[in-house]
Amino acid sequence: MMLFPPTGLEYVATSAKGLVEKITLLDLRYEKELSEPGPLMRFIENQVDIVFVTVGWDRQLDEIFQLLNHLPENIPLIVGGYTATEKVEEFFTACPRIDIIVRGEGERTTQEILKGTALKDVLGISYREDDRIRHNSIRPLADVNELVPPDRALRRNDYRLLVNGIPIAGLSFDTVLSARGCPFNCKFCTFSLNPLGQKRTYAERDVASVVDEIAGLTAKVIMLSDDNLFTNPKRTEEICDLLIKRKIKKRFIAQSRLDIAKHPQLLEKMVNAGFKALLIGIESPHDRILKQLDKGFDQATIRKAFSVLRTYPILSNGYFIYGNIGETEEEMLFIAPFAREIGVDAISCNKLRIEKFSSLRTLAEKTPGYHVTERGELYSDKYSSAALKKIGKKIKYAFYTPGRYARILWKNLFIVKFFTLKEGLSLLLAGPRLIASVLVREHRRGRLKDSLRRTFIKND
Numbered sequence: 001m002m003l004f005p006p007t008g009l010e011y012v013a014t015s016a017k018g019l020v021e022k023i024t025l026l027d028l029r030y031e032k033e034l035s036e037p038g039p040l041m042r043f044i045e046n047q048v049d050i051v052f053v054t055v056g057w058d059r060q061l062d063e064i065f066q067l068l069n070h071l072p073e074n075i076p077l078i079v080g081g082y083t084a085t086e087k088v089e090e091f092f093t094a095c096p097r098i099d100i101i102v103r104g105e106g107e108r109t110t111q112e113i114l115k116g117t118a119l120k121d122v123l124g125i126s127y128r129e130d131d132r133i134r135h136n137s138i139r140p141l142a143d144v145n146e147l148v149p150p151d152r153a154l155r156r157n158d159y160r161l162l163v164n165g166i167p168i169a170g171l172s173f174d175t176v177l178s179a180r181g182c183p184f185n186c187k188f189c190t191f192s193l194n195p196l197g198q199k200r201t202y203a204e205r206d207v208a209s210v211v212d213e214i215a216g217l218t219a220k221v222i223m224l225s226d227d228n229l230f231t232n233p234k235r236t237e238e239i240c241d242l243l244i245k246r247k248i249k250k251r252f253i254a255q256s257r258l259d260i261a262k263h264p265q266l267l268e269k270m271v272n273a274g275f276k277a278l279l280i281g282i283e284s285p286h287d288r289i290l291k292q293l294d295k296g297f298d299q300a301t302i303r304k305a306f307s308v309l310r311t312y313p314i315l316s317n318g319y320f321i322y323g324n325i326g327e328t329e330e331e332m333l334f335i336a337p338f339a340r341e342i343g344v345d346a347i348s349c350n351k352l353r354i355e356k357f358s359s360l361r362t363l364a365e366k367t368p369g370y371h372v373t374e375r376g377e378l379y380s381d382k383y384s385s386a387a388l389k390k391i392g393k394k395i396k397y398a399f400y401t402p403g404r405y406a407r408i409l410w411k412n413l414f415i416v417k418f419f420t421l422k423e424g425l426s427l428l429l430a431g432p433r434l435i436a437s438v439l440v441r442e443h444r445r446g447r448l449k450d451s452l453r454r455t456f457i458k459n460d
Helices: 007-015 037-047 061-070 082-086 088-094 107-114 207-215 233-245 258-262 264-273 287-293 299-309 329-333 335-342 360-366 385-399 402-415 421-444 448-456
Strands: 051-054 077-080 100-102 125-129 132-135 160-163 166-176 221-224 251-256 275-283 315-322 346-351 370-372 378-380
Touching: 007 051, 007 107, 037 061, 061 088, 077 082, 077 107, 082 088, 082 100, 088 100, 088 125, 088 132, 100 107, 166 207, 166 421, 207 233, 233 264, 251 258, 258 264, 258 275, 258 299, 264 275, 264 299, 275 287, 275 299, 287 360, 299 335, 315 335, 315 385, 315 402, 329 335, 329 385, 335 346, 335 385, 346 385, 360 370, 385 448, 402 421, 421 448
Parallel strands: 051 077, 077 100, 166 221, 221 251, 251 275, 275 315, 315 346
Antiparallel strands: 100 125, 125 132, 160 166, 370 378
16 A cells, blocks of 8 residues: 555665765655666666665565666665565576675665775675675664664655555554664564574663654654554553654554453553554464464463453554464364454464574474475465465455444544544545555455455455
C-alpha cells in the first residue's frame, strides 16, 4: 500500500549531508517518470556523480539486476540493504556494474566512502579490485544515539494511505525508530540477527529526542518501528507522558509482545497519548509450536493477554506463522478460529522462513522430509510450497469474512476512532471504487470466481 517511507535509505542519505554538494533521494515506487530505465539513466547521467541503491527484499531480483546493469559505467555504484548483504556474491556475479556492496548498517560506511577513505580501510564493505572481490572485516554496530534521524526534507513525495492506487481518507504516514535491536531470542525471527550473524544489543534513543522527532513531523499517523516498543515499559510511559504533556496530536501504531497486557497503567496512557493499533507477535495457537519457536508463553497466556487487551480502544493485529516443523494442516487451519475466539481484529499470516543463522536451521535439516530453499523458505515432502500457499489462502478467507470487514470498519470509526468523522466519510465514499478495484485486480489475476466463492460461499 506504499504507506511508509524507505527509512533505512533515508538514514543513509542523511548521513551523507555535508559530504556532497547535493543529495537526491528517489523512491522508485513513486517516481513514475523515472521508474523506466531510459528516463532514469538520463537523469543520473545529467544530475548524479555517485549512486547508492538499497535492496531490502528478495522480490523481483532479476528485474533489479537488469536495472542496475543499465546504470552508466562512468558513475560509481554502491549497493546495500538486507538482501544485498545476504547475497553479496550473487549480486556481484549478476551485476558487473556494482563497484561496492555495503554489508550491514550503512551510515558510517557511507560517510567513509564519501570522504575518500581507501577502500581497503573501510570496514563493512565488499568491493572489486583487480578482477577480484575483496571482503573487508565486519563493521561493529554503531551507538544508536550517534545516528542522526532521517532528514524528511530530502523526500520528493508524501506517504499516504493508498489501496490499489486509490487514496484513502487523506491520511499521511511516517515512521520513527526509538530503539534498535531486540533482547529476545525467538528462534523463528529473521531480524534478530542481521545477514552477517550480528545481533544488535537492545539500545534506546533518548526519550526527549524521540518526542522531538515526532513533534517535527507533518504526518498524521506515526509507526513506531521498534521491534518491540514496550521492551522497557517505564521508558514507554515516559514517551507517552511527554507526548501528552506537549499536546502532540498524532495517531500511533507500534509493534509489541503480549507482555504489554501486564501493564494497565501504560495501556491507559497509550490510549490518552493517541496509540490506535498494536501489531502483536502471537505466532501460533499451539503450545508445542510456541515452545519450538521459543516464544516464552503458551496458549493460556495468549488468551489471558487478549482478555485484557480487548477492553481497551486499540486495534490489534496478530502475526501468525504457519508451515512450522511438524505442523499439520489441521493445526495450521486452527489459526483463523483461534484468532476470532481471542478477539484479534486482524491477522497477518506468513510461512516459516529459516535464514542463514537461524537456530531452527539445524532442526529443519535433521527432521526427515523437510527442506530449506536458498531463499530460506521451508517446505516438506508432505507440504510443498504450493500446498502451503493454498493453506495460507484458506486461513485468510476463513478469518476475513464480510462480517469481519464490517467489524473492523465499525471499530475503526466508532471505538478506536482511528479515522475522524471527515476521514470516515471519505473512506465510505471511496468504498465503491475500492471494491471495484479489488474486483478488477482479482479478474486480471484470473482468480475472481475463486475469491468470490471463498468469501461468500465456501472456503475450500
